Amino acid sequence: MDVARAALGLLDRISPPPATEEAAAALAAELRPVVRGLARAYYTDGQSLVGDTQYDRLFGALRDLEAAHPALRTPDSPTHRVGGAPLDRFEKVRHPVPLLSLGNAFDADDLRAWYERVLKGLDGVLDEGERPALAAELKIDGLALALTYEDGVLVRAATRGNGRVGEDVTPNVRTVRALPLRLADTPPARVEVRGEAYMRRSTFEALNERLAEAGEKPLANPRNGAVGSLRQLDPTVTAGRGLDFWAYGVGPAEGDLPARHSAVLDAVASWGVPVSPERAVFDDVEAAVQFCQAWAGRRDSLDYEIDGVVVKVDRLDYQGVLGQVATAPRWAVAFKFPAREATTRLLDIEHNVGRTGVIKPLAILDPVDVGGVTVSKATLHNADYITSRDVRRGDLVVVKRAGDVIPAVVGPVVEARDGTEEPYAPPTTCPACGEPVERAEGEVDLRHVSGGCPAQLTRAVEHFASRNALDVDGLGKKIAVLLVETGLVGDLPDLYALTAEDLMPLEGFKEKKVQNLLTGIEAARHRPLARLLFGLGIRHVGETVARDLVAHHASLDALAAATGEELEAIDGVGPVVAESVVAWFSDDENRRAVERLRERGVNLERLPDEPVATPPDEAAPLAGVTVVLTGTLPTLTRPEAKVQIEAAGGKVTGSVSKKTGLVVAGEAAGSKLAKAEELGVPTVGEPTLLALLDGTATLADVLPAPPDAEEAPADDAAAAAPPDDEGGAGEEQGDLFGAA
Ligand SMILES: NC(=O)c1ccc[n+]([C@@H]2O[C@H](COP(=O)([O-])OP(=O)(O)OC[C@H]3O[C@@H](n4cnc5c(N)ncnc54)[C@H](O)[C@@H]3O)[C@@H](O)[C@H]2O)c1
Numbered sequence: 001m002d003v004a005r006a007a008l009g010l011l012d013r014i015s016p017p018p019a020t021e022e023a024a025a026a027l028a029a030e031l032r033p034v035v036r037g038l039a040r041a042y043y044t045d046g047q048s049l050v051g052d053t054q055y056d057r058l059f060g061a062l063r064d065l066e067a068a069h070p071a072l073r074t075p076d077s078p079t080h081r082v083g084g085a086p087l088d089r090f091e092k093v094r095h096p097v098p099l100l101s102l103g104n105a106f107d108a109d110d111l112r113a114w115y116e117r118v119l120k121g122l123d124g125v126l127d128e129g130e131r132p133a134l135a136a137e138l139k140i141d142g143l144a145l146a147l148t149y150e151d152g153v154l155v156r157a158a159t160r161g162n163g164r165v166g167e168d169v170t171p172n173v174r175t176v177r178a179l180p181l182r183l184a185d186t187p188p189a190r191v192e193v194r195g196e197a198y199m200r201r202s203t204f205e206a207l208n209e210r211l212a213e214a215g216e217k218p219l220a221n222p223r224n225g226a227v228g229s230l231r232q233l234d235p236t237v238t239a240g241r242g243l244d245f246w247a248y249g250v251g252p253a254e255g256d257l258p259a260r261h262s263a264v265l266d267a268v269a270s271w272g273v274p275v276s277p278e279r280a281v282f283d284d285v286e287a288a289v290q291f292c293q294a295w296a297g298r299r300d301s302l303d304y305e306i307d308g309v310v311v312k313v314d315r316l317d318y319q320g321v322l323g324q325v326a327t328a329p330r331w332a333v334a335f336k337f338p339a340r341e342a343t344t345r346l347l348d349i350e351h352n353v354g355r356t357g358v359i360k361p362l363a364i365l366d367p368v369d370v371g372g373v374t375v376s377k378a379t380l381h382n383a384d385y386i387t388s389r390d391v392r393r394g395d396l397v398v399v400k401r402a403g404d405v406i407p408a409v410v411g412p413v414v415e416a417r418d419g420t421e422e423p424y425a426p427p428t429t430c431p432a433c434g435e436p437v438e439r440a441e442g443e444v445d446l447r448h449v450s451g452g453c454p455a456q457l458t459r460a461v462e463h464f465a466s467r468n469a470l471d472v473d474g475l476g477k478k479i480a481v482l483l484v485e486t487g488l489v490g491d492l493p494d495l496y497a498l499t500a501e502d503l504m505p506l507e508g509f510k511e512k513k514v515q516n517l518l519t520g521i522e523a524a525r526h527r528p529l530a531r532l533l534f535g536l537g538i539r540h541v542g543e544t545v546a547r548d549l550v551a552h553h554a555s556l557d558a559l560a561a562a563t564g565e566e567l568e569a570i571d572g573v574g575p576v577v578a579e580s581v582v583a584w585f586s587d588d589e590n591r592r593a594v595e596r597l598r599e600r601g602v603n604l605e606r607l608p609d610e611p612v613a614t615p616p617d618e619a620a621p622l623a624g625v626t627v628v629l630t631g632t633l634p635t636l637t638r639p640e641a642k643v644q645i646e647a648a649g650g651k652v653t654g655s656v657s658k659k660t661g662l663v664v665a666g667e668a669a670g671s672k673l674a675k676a677e678e679l680g681v682p683t684v685g686e687p688t689l690l691a692l693l694d695g696t697a698t699l700a701d702v703l704p705a706p707p708d709a710e711e712a713p714a715d716d717a718a719a720a721a722p723p724d725d726e727g728g729a730g731e732e733q734g735d736l737f738g739a740a
């Protein structure tokens, strides 16, 4: 049986639940080996044959069947299991206290319901009206490790395995630089530190680049990278993989430990074991709900994958009272984010002529839900991408949709092949015009052998003449095709050279039609600059971005002279847009086209009625300064701080870059603080910010000084607010969404 195919087949059949006892038994019998097979691949090889949501649905269906029909509960059911079997190639390690799984909450109400169960479980223990505090941490997507330190020295590292018995991976873990071989401070005489080994996104991408250069198959995702890197027989392989680690708890210990989970993690951090800075303690479940939801919206700002937030009862004595069910503690729950990957069938590979004339492969998929959005098309990037992953038509493929990024095919599920899949062959002719295409040496994209694509030019003319661009009356798709086919228009400036003599011989053109078109073209010489800019069809320059650019630059020449940095400084312009604009203006052909537009009397200046950006109030205390907030400030909430900073002429962005002028750090400031230090961006605490805002201090007092040593007082009950979006990555997403 092929597990992945069987899984997809079952997904269509698990709801509604079976009506008869026999049907339920038959379905359970089908589900068991599938769930078991998916779990084995996932835990043992770090391989996701289906997306997490797809897995969770199958697992949930089996669990529900077993709950509704107790007779179906078999001792070997995968619903009773944690993780996967330990591999024989490693020594086995029995965990003195099992490593468990976690119950899931898929939304705020699930989380509230869990808290209600906690309250019930603590009935008689809690004081009148007491609400037990909750600790929350990010749920990092890697694999669990138990690290035993004796007299402060790392003596053993084990995987979770099936929860009771794991694998001894000590030699491999010793090579993980992020982990201390000897603990600092005064740790207990013997202690088991528990946490997640994971691979950073950047490490994963670099690794995949190396693998590709060596002609090896890239890995599917960072989790796959972490699991594969750790379970190597040769520790030198692990050493080269740059794994990271974050502790999230402590197992059995001999010696004193604090009475709260959050304080235990502080202690672990003081021993020198990395602990995620992105954690918090809350007085009540509503604040925890906010924390979870805020992180769901900003998971992309991290250099590592998280698949949720883990919420735990903070007091360890309460944890003890609550205890556990078969496979998970009652005192903790995983708030799961929507999955970003799913498996589905690749029906076809189409090719589209992109805006810039290159030919892009596009995956046509059996529609599949990825994190609440139905995806039926996804990018395959380019021919190299397809061949290096050996994606074949008919394959089951993993599709990823993350944030604002266009859905992409990650790779095939090779195990699911049945031999009918067709290997990929790049096209030799353009799907739009039939002209021959090829890939030049050293390039990944296919292009026309001889210059531009007529089909592409037709689209460019159509776009140029469209209502929101130059609005050329009477120039629609049909005429665009005609003008290009007859060779009258070889590029956009040619439009402005058209004469009555050119047009009269064309089929269907009479005096009146010719006059209309020429009048329309004449009028289009004097449009606002933003519309011309939009009409040029520069990638990522939609209408809004075009207006923003023109508001800051009074002419096309000024825009052409702007550097990427200057462009990025504009609100609403991110690095992708800036790079695209700079690239467009540095292309010789485009520069010639601009000259020809000028010669033909086309307006290249900002018109008096176009919006102009107001110059910053130079006298405002934070005029022109880009500020990043991190951690929890002692008195101001994030939104309050943002409003005040903006009122003082500053701008608040979500991540630290070279453009950042000032970082304001509070309690539990995380990676942004490290980034600021790395880039030499000055960092201050809230008191200094307040002094700047009310004018008792000036930027000059702060900026040249060494980083502030102010300490923000601890504040348990603080909820993190979502960051503000940084400059948009452009409005258009290529042809992918529009082409449906
Ligand atoms: N795609 C598939 O085919 C497939 C197959 C099997 C399982 N899965 C996925 O795996 C998950 C179930 O796996 P599980 O049983 O390991 O449970 P889990 O991943 O839901 O939760 C337990 C694990 O979370 C990790 N964790 C990360 N941060 C933590 C923190 N701050 N505190 C405590 N633990 C933390 C630990 O490693 C712990 O072992 C499900 O989400 C499921 O979708 C997917």
Ligand SMILES: [Zn+2]
Pocket: 353, 430, 431, 432, 433, 434, 435, 448, 452, 453, 454, 455, 456
């Ligand atoms: Zn073509």
